[in-house]
Amino acid sequence: MAPAPPAPTPATSSRLDWLLFILLGFLWGSSYLFIKIGVDAGLQPFTLVAMRLLVGFALLGVVVAAARERLPRNPRMYGHLLVMAAFSVAIPFSLITWAEQSVDSTLASVLNGSVPLFVIVIAAVFLRDEPISVNRLAGLALGFIGVAILVGFDPADLVGGNLTAKLALIGSSLSYAIGGVYARRMVHGLRPMIPALFQVGFALVMVAVLALIFERPLRIPLRPDAILAIIWLGLLGSGAAYLLFFRLLGNWGATRTSMVAYLLPVFGIVLGAVVLAEEIDAGLLVGTALVIGGIALVNARWGSRPLFGTRATTVAKPQG
Known part of the structure; x- marks a missing residue:
């Protein structure tokens, strides 16, 4: 019998975690690409979202069952998870997918990266331990200037629907932020996999109903790119x-x-x-740099003394 492999050292574990961290960024960052591939392949927005959630829910369900996770006993907790499913999954997934019918995946990924900026504003109002501080004000100002540059104003947007799509992407970021702050305030004492399972499951029901109402007859093109988009977004992205x-x-x-x-x-x-040959112009690069710079300032230790509230903390940004 072969000898057992040595136990991982802290350094090895740290390197593995960094690799997983980069992989996570790739999986979530690539979701915008595969959403674009899916809608361009003829999948309707609600249908695509419902299909990816169905695949993701199946995978998470298997993992939760194998781990024998305990379900919440408090009936009110399911109500909180339902609210989280709406704001953290169903609404933003649907808005992003609908918007990518009109805008590039590159712009969608950058505008959705502004979620931490919206979290700062909402958390300062509803969470006592998330005060506004100097660095957060500076980060908000810088980040929202970047968002303004990314949205911009082109008269053609009013005709082509691009402006509405850009506003939908901003709405998805706002929805993510509301869901995150609500979770911080209302959902406690659960192992992390349980909220994930119920968020995806409840959102699946919501979006499936919307698809049946607004997209009948449902169309699922049996094209390789459409199937690839569903599998990638479901198994990997969700x-x-x-x-x-x-x-x-x-x-x-x-x-x-x-x-x-x-x-x-x-x-x-x-x-x-690289994959879709989408154009990268100066406005996209400048806006992206300002959004990332704003998030960096928000999380910086410099100027973290609160202007009001109790203490400054870093805002987490989970993705759907």
Whole structure:
């Protein structure tokens, strides 16, 4: 019998976690590319979202069952998980997918990377331990200038629907932020995989109903690119990515793991340009730099003394 492999050292474990961190950024950042591939292949927005959630829910269900995770006993907790499913999954997934019918995946990835900026504003109002500080004000100002540059104003947008799509992407970021703050305030005492399972499951029901109402007859093109988009988004973007996220959350904590937000625009821009030949102009690069710089300022130790509230903490940014 072969000898057992040596136990991983802290250094080896750290290197593995960093590799998983980069992989997580790639999986979530590539979701925008595969959403674009899916809608361009003829999948309707609600249908694509429902299909990816169905695949993701199946994977998460198997993992939760294998781990014998305990389900919540408090009936009210399911109500909180339902709200989280709406704001953290169903609404943002649907808005992003609908918007990518009109805009490039690169722009979608960058605008969605602004979620931490919206979290700052909402958390300052509803969470006592998330005050506004000097660095957060500076980060908000810089980040929202970047968002304004990315949205811009082109008269052609009013005709082509691009402006509405850009506003939908901003709405998805706002929805993610509301869901994250709600979870911080209302959902406690659960192992992380349980909220993930119920968020995806409840959101699946919501979006499936919308698809049946607004997209009948349902069309699922039996094209390789459409099938690839569903499988990638379901198994990897909505399933495996959660597993990586919760491993890192357990090893690193929320603050360090939340830094994956920096990788999403990077992978989104590179993949959109390389795979779909999407144009990268100066406005996209400048806006991206300002958004990432704003997030960096928000999480910086400099100027973290609160202007009001109790203490400054780093905002985590989980993705769907």
